[in-house]
Amino acid sequence: MNVTPSEPADRLPVDASARHSALLAEEAPAVPGPRASGKPVPPGPGVTVLAGPTAVGKGTVSAYIREHYPEAWLSVSATTRPARPGEQEGVHYFFVTSEEFDDLVDRDQMLEWAVVHGVNRYGTRRDKVDEAVAAGRHVLLEIDLQGARQVRESLPEATFVFLAPPSWPELVERLIGRGTETEAEQRRRLETARMELAAEPEFDAVVVNDRVERAASELVQIMGLTPRD
Ligand SMILES: Nc1nc2c(ncn2[C@@H]2O[C@H](COP(=O)(O)OP(=O)(O)O)[C@@H](O)[C@H]2O)c(=O)[nH]1
Ligand SMILES: Nc1ncnc2c1ncn2[C@@H]1O[C@H](COP(=O)(O)OP(=O)(O)O)[C@@H](O)[C@H]1O
Structure with missing residues (x-):
């Protein structure tokens, strides 16, 4: 008798929507709500660090600020x-x-640096930040959690802002919707995101990225700039 051996379920081809449902079905971690900064708004120029889980929209909010808040x-x-x-x-x-x-x-030129997502190195040039602060600029660093922790060691006076998603399913949707990672990479990033969400109490403030313009406006206010609504 010629019997075709059945494949284990995890090797069966699944279509994108099934994968999507599988990622969404996993137990959702707690997602922090908005929290105002306990620190006073800096009276002058200074450094603000923006971190948060993968695909929450750090790059999108930063790009909005670059464009609308020169x-x-x-x-x-x-x-x-x-x-x-x-x-x-x-x-x-x-x-x-x-x-x-x-x-x-x-040459100790890095204010902070880290291997992000297990592959590439990313870091912030210390001289560029020092020059900008000396020139009276309000500086924003969009970096990962490991980098934020290093900056807290060397620049404790900086303001640390955690960008949170409106919900866990929304974060999963944004990661899948961006479409820049493989399924295996999406899974890995979501595991990292669980740990990153748990680091929220280390931050001075939590901004929820519900709408980009609103989140950007709240962030610039924390930076000591005047929001435009
Ligand atoms: N520690 C640290 N992380 C950074 C720095 N620049 C970017 N990142 C982080 O690196 C990650 C990857 O960024 P990117 O290359 O734009 O890829 P993508 O977010 O996967 O599209 C993001 O989580 C960023 O926050 C940096 O200078 N230092
Ligand atoms: N407020 C928002 N509402 C809906 N989608 C958003 C919002 N902010 C970002 N996105 C989308 O979520 C995805 C991830 O955003 P991205 O800026 O790449 O995240 P990060 O830099 O944190 O990894 C992108 O497809 C982006 O267009």
Whole structure:
């Protein structure tokens, strides 16, 4: 008798909507609600750190601020990841080789740096931030949680803002909707996101990214700038 062996369920091909439902069906972690900063709004220029789980919209909110609030100074990170189509050197990132990144670290030029999502290194150039603060700018660093923790060690006076999703299902939707990661990578990032959400109490304030303009307006207010609604 010729019997076709059945495949284990986890190797069966599943369509995208089934994968989507599977990711959404997993137990949702607690998602923090809005929390005002306990710290007073800085009277002058200073550094604000924006962190939060993958796909919450950190890049989107930062891009909105770059476009609509030219008075804010957004740090441009150095990264070893290759540029994506449309990304410009010095605008989105400083794209450097692994050797160049090592050199920046060895010369203590990095305010903070981290391996993000297990592959590439990202870091903030200390000299650029110092220059911007000295020039009286309100500085925004959009970095990951490991980097935020390092900045808290070296610049405890900075303001630390956690960007939270409106809900866990919405975060899953944004990650899937962005469509830039494989399913395995999405799963890995969602596991990391669970840990990142648990770090919320380390931050001075929580801004919920429900609508980009609203979240940006709340963030610039925390930075000491005047929001435009
Ligand atoms: N620690 C640290 N993290 C950074 C820095 N720049 C970007 N990141 C983080 O790196 C991650 C990857 O960013 P990106 O390359 O734009 O990829 P994408 O978010 O997956 O589209 C995000 O979580 C950023 O917050 C940095 O200078 N330092
Ligand atoms: N307030 C929002 N409402 C709906 N979708 C959003 C919002 N903010 C961001 N997004 C979408 O969510 C996805 C992830 O945003 P992105 O900025 O890439 O996240 P992060 O930089 O935190 O990884 C993108 O497709 C983006 O267009």
